[in-house]
Amino acid sequence: MSSIIQLLPDHVANQIAAGEVVQRPASVVKELMENAIDAGATDIKLICKDAGKTLIQVIDNGKGMSVTDARLCFERHATSKIRKAEDLFDLHTKGFRGEALASIAAIAHVELKTKQDQEELGTHIIIEGSKFTQQEPAVLPKGTSFAVKNLFFNIPARRNFLKSDTVELKHIIDEFQKVAMAHANIHFTLYHNGSELFNLPQSNLRQRIVNIFSGKTNEKLVPVKENTEIVTIDGFIGKPEFAKKNRGEQFFFVNDRFIKSGYLHHAILSAYEGLLKEGTQPSYFLYLNVPPHTIDINIHPTKTEIKFDDEQALYAILRSTVKHSLGQFNVAPVLDFDRDATLDTPYDFKGKEATYPTIQIDSTFNPFAEEKKSDAKTSGSNFSFQPRKEAQPHWESLYVGLKDTFESQEMQFESDVVTSSLFTDAEVEQPKTVTYQIHKKYIVSPIKSGMLIIDQQRAHQRVLYEQFLTNITVHQANSQQLLFPLTLYFSGNEMALLLELIPSLENTGFVFDEINSDSLVISGLPVTISESEASIVLEQLVADLQDEIPESSFSQMDSMAKSMAKSLAVKTGTYLTEKEQENLVNNLFGCKENSVSPFQKPTFITLSIEDIDKKFSV
Known part of the structure; x- marks a missing residue:
């Protein structure tokens, strides 16, 4: 019987290893930047095109590589970091396994330019899918430049699994920030499609x-x-x-x-x-x-x-x-809870002698004189504090015509009664719909067959969701202008996400005066959002979309409407008046899909009379 176990070819083994090391363009960014740091670079530039799908280039001013090292670094398990197994537990560098460059070269077009400081000429190498197509000396500056082009060009299935440019760029920025924060003593720059996104000079950790x-x-x-x-x-x-x-x-x-x-x-x-x-x-x-x-x-x-x-x-x-x-730093309460800061001695009074208070006497003060004046004012007024009114002459004239007035009012009153008789006696006034709130969570409303029990939070989410989705798609939202513009600050990553959502946010009723690299100036809000809720809504929106940004524009609108509805919906534990309960019930049953919330949870259940009767049957 023939053997069935065979050794894999090198290019296949490299592609399998690439599945672990290179999951997306951000993985290449991480490996190349860590190699530049290990090379002792003090200035690292990252250049990307189309979120790394077309080009990822890392340029550093490190020590560079010799001709032999430049060729050998693309071999599997080729590393300068370890010599024996014990070295794995005494690592002071980033990369050490020697798989990254071999894996990257197996699934992309790689161009390497490198030169050591003491050498006159550098080395220029081009690799396409693990195959060396060119190696020649070249005039280059000190350092190394890795250009990775057309990632996953020979594995179409892996390329199809990549997300949109917005999502992949977010992952690249995440990896860039992690490496940059770990090394504040290095100057980092990030460019995407010709635009500078980050320029981080050498600084301390806080800066x-x-x-x-x-x-x-x-x-x-x-x-x-x-x-x-x-x-x-x-x-x-x-x-x-x-x-x-x-x-x-x-x-x-x-x-x-x-x-x-x-x-x-x-x-x-x-x-x-x-x-x-x-x-x-x-x-x-x-x-x-x-x-x-x-x-x-x-x-x-x-x-x-x-x-x-x-x-x-x-x-x-x-x-x-x-x-x-x-x-x-007085962020958390200290043990001495009863301490009064107002009793602390100010620094200005340190070393000063205490001054004794002086006593001043008014020798002209006579308390009895004041008492006599007050007695004189109040004497003779024990029975009446109001001046007596003069008697009006001819008082009988005040009642002239009064009887005619009463008669006319009585006649008017009788005419109203006659008018009301236009309605037929058979018509009965409809009973008012009564709703009740239970435990500040559910609204109970009676119906012919029994009763409805409505979850107030899910019901309000459904109402707001359909309102926001209609405003976004129809572009007919109303705005309330703010007396003073509101400035909200976000990180660079969050701002990149919000910039994608600005048109949709404006359709919901937001009005933006300024859009800066780290802040938004808001002059108008949707009528359903108060000024204090604006930051909560936008932060929740960023948090909901942070992990996975929707691919299509419609799904992006849908996610945004869901996020805003979740932020603004009335919460469990909130007391609602009878009018608010009635409005919520009416608005819910005015929705196109009123049985479930935007997150596919039931908004109400029906309890029939038969179900109630069964509970009482013994």
Whole structure:
């Protein structure tokens, strides 16, 4: 019987490895930027076209590669970082497995230009699907330039799975920000389709965070610093009042490498216990430095998850450090709850001697004189405080004609009765529809066959959803002008998403005066949104669309209408008057689809008389 197990060809093995390493254009960005950092670069440029599908180019001023290294770096498991297995537990660099460049070259057209500082000429290499098509010396500046073109050109199925340019660009920006935040001492620049999106000069950690997440971020940050034998913690956390509904601004860096850790995230949440509103998430940018031999970073293909030797100790240290910073900067309440700050001695009075109060006496004061005056005023007025009115002469004339007036009014009153007799006695006035609210959650309304039990929150979501969807598509929304324009600040990533939604938002009734790189100036709002709700609605909208931006324009409108309806709908636990209950019921049954909410949950149930009778049958 012949053997059935065979060795895979190199180009097939590289394509399989690419499935782990290169999931989308953002994966290429991450690998190339980390290689540039490992090369000691101080200036890194990232250039993208069509969200990385057409071109991803990373240019650095690092140490470059020799001719041999430039050719060898595209081989599988070729690396300069490790020599033996023990080196995996003493890593100080980003890449180390030697699979990234081989995987990228297997599924794209790659052009490499590199030159070392001491060499006169550099090396120019072109690869198409793992095949070297050209290698020649060239006159180049110091450093390395990697250009990855036509990603997944030989794997059409993988290319078809890529999302829209907006979604893929968002992922590229996410990876760019993670690398840039971990290395504030490097100048990073990002260009997309010829436009500069980010220009981050060398700075400290706080400035780098502010440059990425807009200028208003500075006032939200609380510094965190702790130094122990197990870990050194540095970075910033956000004040509780600036907590957001989404988890977009939460970053852990371990030895300058971005990681995800639900366990450490729980430590942060426990430190914020009692300080956050329900459903909100705190912001944090925390940099942890631990000895390399105490972590294993080789447990995940993308190296975003690592294993710690002593997670419990790290949890306790992180939790207490964050809690201490919140209390130290008066963000969290201190133990002395009864302390009155007004009793503190001002700095201006330090060292001054106390002054004794002086006593002043009014020798002319006579309390009895005042009392006599008041007695004189009140004497003789014990029985009447109002002046007596003079008697009117000919008082009988006041009643002349009064009888005629009464008779005329009586005649008018009888005519009204006659008018009402036009209605037939057979016509009976319809009973008024009565609704009741139960536990500030459900509205009960009687019907002929029994009763309706309506979920007030889901019903209002359905009403608002159809209103917003109609306004967006028909372009007939009304706006209420604000007396003072409202300025809202967002991060660069959030602004990129909002720019896509501006036309749809304007159709719902928003009026924008200015649209800047990190803020929106709003001069008009939809009539259903109050000024205090504007920021809540837009933040919720960004949070809902943050993960996956809809592909088509209609699905984008649909998602936006759902998000705004969810934000503005009356919540469970809200008291409604009889008029509000009646309006909600009438509006619900005026909807095209009134049986389910926009999220496909039932809005009401019907309880028939038979169902009620069964409950009482024994």
